[in-house]
Amino acid sequence: MSHLFSTYLRWEIEPIEAWGSYLKSKDGTQYLDFTSGIGVCNLGHKPPSVKKAVEKQLNQFWHVSNLYESSSQELAALKLANASGLDYVFFSNSGAEANEAAIKLARKATGKSKVITFHQSFHGRTFAAMSATGQEKIKEGYGPLLDTFIHAPFNDLEYISSIMDYSIAAVMIEVVQGEGGVYVGTQDFLKGVERLCKQYGALLIIDEIQTGIGRTGENFAYQHFQINPDIVTVAKGLASGFPIGAVIGKSHLASVFGPGSHGSTFGGNPISIAAAIATMDEVFKRDFLQIVKEKGAYLIGNLQRDLSQTSLVRDVRGMGMIIGIELNHKAQAYIKELQNYNLLVLPAGEKVIRLLPPLTASKEEMDQAVSRITHILSAIEIGERHPIQPY
Template sequence: MSNLFPTYSRYDIKPVEGKGSYITDDKGDKYLDYVAGIAVLNLGHCPANVEAAVIDQVKTLWHMSNLFPSDVQDSVASQLTGAAHFTRVFFCNSGAEANEAAIKLARKFTGRSKFITFQDSFHGRTFATMSATGQDKIKKGFGEMLGTFLHIPYNQPEILKDYIDEDTAGVIVETVQGEGGIIPASEEFLKEIENLCRQTGAAFIVDDVQAGIGRTGKAFSFQHYDIKPDLLTLAKGLGNGLPVGALLGDERFIDAFGSGSHGSTFGGNYIAMAAANEVLHTIFQEDFLREVTEKGEYFRARLKEALKDSEQVVDIRGKGLLIGIEINIPIADMVKKVHAQKLLVLSAGTNVLRILPPLNTTYEELDEAVEKIRTAFASDTASISAE
């Protein structure tokens, strides 16, 4: 009997060891892990450089307080701001906390309280970020949500002018809706959000928690588009498994986020920062990011070829190594069939198989995954025919 609250529906696989793109379970079975901690293990399990940095940090200093200066925080912040147009960083522990910080900062900076978010979005499970999320299933049973969030259709630029106005504190958008079904935004949609935010003074906020830190083949996913958000939220892949989140902004926001305005006891923890420092040193290299793009294009092309005759497949889409296979059969059943092939994947939305390889996965591993997915879909066709 477990003493844990049953807040998670767990798969019947118990990992005990991981290295690179693979995990081994308690039965000794080896799986290719293309869940990667839900886009967290961007360098795979236990990468040597991150492991060494964490061990070195553990031997010297684990935790102090944000009342004291930290060179390792400055190093990570410098790498983050150096990769885009931002100049300031606030560190926290998760994507939900990063989005909470963005909401607080936008409200204080603008003096307004109304936010525009989008249907099928996901921004976290705290009360404010749950209210911001455009999915009713995560709100069930928790009573009335915060009334300052308005959820409108995604990827419909023509309607935005009807909602973004001088009362709007901010617009929060994912450039690729992850939990919502791996749905990339159009350039026109994001440009119109930016244009209306500039006109009205609302903060343009990109939630890059799942799609950031190289996952789409850019340092940050918004860099696929000709846009400049005011605020950017990060987490997941930033620490490669150690809890860390971040909010990025620029000099305009300093007065609104001055001393005492916000804080986090564990935000910017030395061990998490040591991991993030090494992660960014690796991922924010031009050659590395180019390979992510090339691997993503290769993987999607191989999947489309392997599944071209499958009647269950509706679409294969994504950016970089953030991949979705939309299907017309129950998603939970297909996830189980893929797991049975010793490949770990998960779902997104109601009918999308979500595939999140480590960014340093090999072409041989991608080929292995394609064959496992092809076999899983073929077995499903066989079972339908038998019925």
């Protein structure tokens, strides 16, 4: 009997070791891991530079309090500010906490309460973040949620124009909807939303929890579109697996989050901050990001080419190293078959296989993944169970 709440539909895989793009399970099976801990291990598992930084901090201290000065938090905040073009940072423990803080910041700064979010969006499972999320399955059974969120169709600028007015505190948007199905915002839509925010005095919040820290080939995904947000949230890839989140905001918001206005006991933990600094030192290099763009184009292009004749596949889309393969059937059975073929991938919505490989994955590893995906999707139909020989 397990004493864990069954909040996760767990795979029958227990990891005991991981390195680079690979994960080894308790039964000795070695997997090519194209989940990266759901977009967390952007530098692969156990990157040496991050390990070194964490070990150094472990020998100094693990926790004190945010009542003390912290030069390491200051350095991490500076790196985020420089990478984003924004000014001030608050550190939390997770993406959901970062989004909660962003919502609080926007409401307090504007004196307004309504926030527009989008269908298929995912902003977290805490109460406000869950209310903001545009997926009903996340909300089932929890009773009345916050009624200040307005959910709109994604990539529909005409609809947003019809509901936007001076009562809106903020628009909160993912440039690429990761959990919702890997839907990429269009240039016209994203720039149009930015324009409407300025017109009506609303703040623009970009949720970069899954797409930030180099995942798309820029520091942040919104930078592909020359957008100038007021608030950016980040978490997953920031510290290579150590728990952390952050809210990054413009200078005009500094006075809103003054002493006592918000806080977190563990936010900006010294070990997580050390990991974040080491991670950013590698990811925020222009040469590194250019290679990520090239790898992403290579992987998407090869998938589109090799899956183009597979009737099961409706679409292959993405940006950089976040990629969705939309099927004509539910994806879960195919994800399981890919595990049998020693490849780990993720769902995104009901019918999408999502790939989040390490940004450090080699072309050879990407070729292996494309080969295995093509084999499974070409050989198996829903309801059939052909024996697949593992690698």
